[in-house]
Amino acid sequence: MTRNQIHSIFLSAFVLVAALIATRPAAAQDPKQLYPTMAPVEQYLMDLDAEIALARSAAPDAISHDASVIVLTRHGYETAVQGKNGWVCWVGRAWMAMFDHPEFWNPRIRAADCLNPPAARSVLPYAYKRTELLLAGHSKPEVIAAIKSAIEKKELPALEPGSVCYMMSKGSYLTDYGGHNGPHLMLYETTKDDAAWGANLTNSPVLSVNYWYISAQSYAQLKSFPPLSVFLVVVDKWSDGTPAPSM
Amino acid sequence: MTRNQIRITLLSGFALVAALIASRPVAAQDAKQPYPNMAPIDQYLMDRDAEIALARGASPDSISRDAEVLVLGRHGFETAVKGKNGFVCIVERSWTSAPDPDFWNPKVQTPICYNAPAARSFLPRNIKRTDLILAGRTKAQTDEAIVAAIDKRELSAMEPGAMCYMMSKQGYGGDSVEHWPSHLMFYFSQTNPATWGADLPGSPVFAMSDTREHLTEFVIVVQRWSDGTEAR
Numbered sequence: 382m383t384r385n386q387i388h389s390i391f392l393s394a395f396v397l398v399a400a401l402i403a404t405r406p407a408a409a410q411d412p413k414q415l416y417p418t419m420a421p422v423e424q425y426l427m428d429l430d431a432e433i434a435l436a437r438s439a440a441p442d443a444i445s446h447d448a449s450v451i452v453l454t455r456h457g458y459e460t461a462v463q464g465k466n467g468w469v470c471w472v473g474r475a476w477m478a479m480f481d482h483p484e485f486w487n488p489r490i491r492a493a494d495c496l497n498p499p500a501a502r503s504v505l506p507y508a509y510k511r512t513e514l515l516l517a518g519h520s521k522p523e524v525i526a527a528i529k530s531a532i533e534k535k536e537l538p539a540l541e542p543g544s545v546c547y548m549m550s551k552g553s554y555l556t557d558y559g560g561h562n563g564p565h566l567m568l569y570e571t572t573k574d575d576a577a578w579g580a581n582l583t584n585s586p587v588l589s590v591n592y593w594y595i596s597a598q599s600y601a602q603l604k605s606f607p608p609l610s611v612f613l614v615v616v617d618k619w620s621d622g623t624p625a626p627s628m
Numbered sequence: 629m630t631r632n633q634i635r636i637t638l639l640s641g642f643a644l645v646a647a648l649i650a651s652r653p654v655a656a657q658d659a660k661q662p663y664p665n666m667a668p669i670d671q672y673l674m675d676r677d678a679e680i681a682l683a684r685g686a687s688p689d690s691i692s693r694d695a696e697v698l699v700l701g702r703h704g705f706e707t708a709v710k711g712k713n714g715f716v717c718i719v720e721r722s723w724t725s726a727p728d729p730d731f732w733n734p735k736v737q738t739p740i741c742y743n744a745p746a747a748r749s750f751l752p753r754n755i756k757r758t759d760l761i762l763a764g765r766t767k768a769q770t771d772e773a774i775v776a777a778i779d780k781r782e783l784s785a786m787e788p789g790a791m792c793y794m795m796s797k798q799g800y801g802g803d804s805v806e807h808w809p810s811h812l813m814f815y816f817s818q819t820n821p822a823t824w825g826a827d828l829p830g831s832p833v834f835a836m837s838d839t840r841e842h843l844t845e846f847v848i849v850v851q852r853w854s855d856g857t858e859a860r
Contacts, residue, residue, distance in 0.1 A: 441830025468825070497823055542788055543816060545824055549832075566832065566848065568814070570789050576713065577743055577789055584688035586795070586812065586850040614812065616832040617851050617860060627858060628851060 415557075416475070416486040422455055422516065424488035425474050433461055436470040440495035440547035441620050445470050448495055457513040467498030469505055476515050477508055479591065480525060481599035484556060493550035499541035504569060506537050525602050532607065540609060544569040549620035564625045565615045573608040580612055588613040662803065663722075663732035669702055669762065671734035672721050680708055683717040686739035687793035688854050692717050695741055704759040714744030716751060722802070723761045723770070724754040730802030731767060738808070739796040745787035750815045753783050753841070775840045786843065790815040795854035810859040811849045819844040 427435070432452045437445040449464035451471045458471060475482075475490035484490060496505055510531060514524045531537045548555075549564040569592070575581050580589035592609035594600065615628050674682070679699045684692035696711030698718040705718060722736035730736055742751050753774060760770045777783040795810040821827055821835035824846050834847040853859050 440825065441828060443828035443830055444825040466822070497825060499823065543819055543823055547825065572789055577745070578791060579687060579691040579715065579741075579743065579793065582688060582690035584690060584852065584854065584856040586852065614848050615851060616848065618830070618832065620830060622830050627860075 416484055416488075419486050419515070420488040426453060426455070427472065427491070429461065432472055435491060435493050435550060435552050436472050436495070437493075438550040438552055438620055439470055439493035440468070440549060441622070444468055444547065445495050445620075449501075453512070456516055458509055467501065468495055469501040470495040471505075471508075473508065474512070476511060479594045480521055480603060481595050485521075487557065489554055489557070491552070491554045493548065493553045495547045497543070497545045500544035500546050500569060503538045503541040504544055504546075510537065522600065522602070525600055529602055529606065539607070540569055540571050547620070549616065549618070551619045551621065551623075560626070563615060563628060564617075564619050565613050568612040568614070570610050570612060571608055572610055575610065578612055586614055588615075661729070663730060663734075666732050666761070667734040673700060673702070674719065674737070676708060679719050682737065682739050682796070682798055683719045683741070684739075685796040685798055685854055686717055687715070687741035687795055688856070691715055691793065692741055692854075696747075700758070703762055705755055714747065715741050716747040717741040718751070718754075719799070720754060721758070723767070724757050726802040727804060729804060733802055735800050736802050737799050738794070738801060739799050741793045743789070743791050746790035746792050746815055749784050749787040749790050750792075750843075753778075756783065771840075778841055785817045786815045793854070795850065795852070795859075797853045797855065797857070809849045810851075810853050811847050814846040814848075816844045816846070818842045821846075 429452060433450050436450045436452070437448065439445065440448070444466070445468070447464055447466040448462075448468035448470045449460060450462035451458040451469060452461040453472065453474060471494055473490075473492035473494050475484050475487040477492065478485055478490075507528065510528055511524060514527055519527070528537065546567045546569075548567060551562070551564075553562045555562050570578075572578075575589045578587050578589065579585050580587040589610050589612045591597075592611050593603045593606050597604050617625055619625055676699055680697050683697050683699070684695070686692065687695070691713070692715065694711055694713040695709075695715035695717045696707060697709035698705040698716060699708040700706075700719070700721065718740055720738045720740055722730050722733045725738040725740075726733060726736045756777065757770055757774055760773055761767075765773065774783070791812060791814045793812060794808060795812075797810075799808075800806060801808045818837065818839065821837060821844065824833050824835065825831045826833040826835035826846055832848055834849075836845045836847070837843070851859055
């Protein structure tokens with residue numbers, strides 16, 4: 382698999398999807414047509430033990446062993462394991478991608494993720510809110526409006542410095558494209574400027590994406606959201622210590 | 629613990645480097661104080677064009693071609709190339725970038741490209757350290773002066789988003805660790821390494837914490853050199 386192909390996995394999963402879609406042959410299936418609406422909720426749910434194990438596999442055992450684990454239920458995420466190191470591991474579903482992501486409703490997505498304490502405090506509340514509202518049947522514009530309101534009322538926190546997450550699980554399924562997965566860390570920053578980190582440039586090991594959208598034109602209200610960038614650094618091993626494919 | 633002592637700890641944490649160290653234990657232990665004093669300044673200086681090229685090699689060309697480049701002069705670092713993207717590339721010398729046994733090793737040359745927040749908040753520490761060293765201060769005097777300047781806020785705290793690239797195939801890390809793995813570094817004011825899961829078994833993150841400088845550096849090894857070739 383070439384480096385560009387591997388990049389495409391991430392590009393299609395969480396980064397610069399618009400560019401990828403734009404270059405795909407017209408005859409290829411449009412993911413928006415594949416996943417136009419939410420599937421029955423059962424398709425997003427998992428066996429409890431399997432979900433806990435997958436969530437923990439996002440980080441090396443030295444981290445996830447003592448982490449809290451949250452699991453998806455019909456109404457949102459609930460704590461399945463109470464941790465003691467401040468980290469929270471979970472399995473993100475497709476709707477945690479950008480609001481205009483073509484796989485937003487893909488029921489196969491299982492994104493194992495362990496958030497460090499600053500991210501657990503300042504990023505996870507957004508995931509809780511988004512998930513609860515979507516599972517309650519609200520539309521994307523309604524969810525966006527509710528999050529906007531919660532931010533303005535300071536019901537949702539500002540991003541804490543040093544917010545990081547590990548996504549090093551061999552068992553994740555991040556996208557229908559390519560090899561579906563690859564180990565990486567994600568660093569959250571309030572900058573709007575990808576260039577500040579040299580991200581998305583030729584041979585740079587750093588990729589970045591806007592947390593909220595692929596295209597600022599997709600949902601007008603998102604343009605007024607606080608800037609939130611996710612910087613992704615590919616690492617060379619899975620969480621179990623085995624080597625990952627070259628990227 | 630000084631920054632150079634901390635570097636030894638970090639180096640022992642790098643899997644790739646640990647293997648390298650393990651393969652050369654006798655050489656490392658026998659070489660007691662091979663560089664007890666500063667060498668003549670000329671031994672630390674480089675050909676200007678070679679230094680610019682080496683500095684730029686710290687990051688992919690897509691970043692470094694528009695970066696400012698500093699080169700070492702007899703009294704400190706000087707701007708050799710004006711940049712336009714906020715990055716600053718530099719070849720650091722032993723007194724800022726090597727473990728203690730190599731503190732005066734004139735062969736040490738570590739290329740680094742700092743992003744703009746790091747160039748504003750971290751790089752000034754190494755510029756000042758270099759100025760003091762070249763002015764004849766001892767290592768201890770330099771350490772004291774840097775700590776004092778930080779405490780007096782003459783040197784700033786780390787800015788959010790401060791990071792650097794150290795992805796050069798070239799350079800020389802020191803006699804015990806001749807070459808660092810290709811990596812990125814992220815700078816924070818004093819932070820608990822556990823916050824990033826650093827230094828734990830299986831973690832891809834390593835940390836250096838210097839309580840005197842109120843500084844924590846997180847290191848993530850990457851797969852490729854700055855020219856895109858495989859690094860492992």
